[in-house]
Amino acid sequence: xxxxxxxxxxxxxxxxxxxxxxxxxxxxxxxxxxxxxxxxxxxxxxxxxxxxxxxxxxxxxxxxxxxxxxxxxxxxxxxxxx
Numbered sequence: 143x144x145x146x147x148x149x150x151x152x153x154x155x156x157x158x159x160x161x162x163x164x165x166x167x168x169x170x171x172x173x174x175x176x177x178x179x180x181x182x183x184x185x186x187x188x189x190x191x192x193x194x195x196x197x198x199x200x201x202x203x204x205x206x207x208x209x210x211x212x213x214x215x216x217x218x219x220x221x222x223x224x
Contacts, residue, residue, distance in 0.1 A: 154190065162189050165203045173213045185211060 166189055175181045188210050189203060197203050207213070 152194075154194075158193060161198065161200060162193055162203070165189060165200050165207070169204060169207055169213060173211075181211075185213075 166186055169175075169185055169189075170177060170182055173181075173185075175185065185207055188207050192203055192206055197206060
């Protein structure tokens with residue numbers, strides 16, 4: 143059986159970055175957040191933590207970060223509950 147040392151996170155490699163970077167860029171663009179801002183740093187931290195916890199699907203990552211930061215869909219009518 144494979145064991146994971148939860149005290150020492152695995153390094154974040156190029157493959158991990160290739161999954162997370164497009165999600166990060168999309169979130170910042172949609173929310174109008176500057177890459178150098180504190181909000182961008184918080185988004186990045188949440189994104190990396192979710193990824194390390196096993197969330198690998200880019201769409202799931204986007205939705206979970208939006209929920210955690212309150213960055214919801216701002217399209218007209220998107221806030222209407224059917």
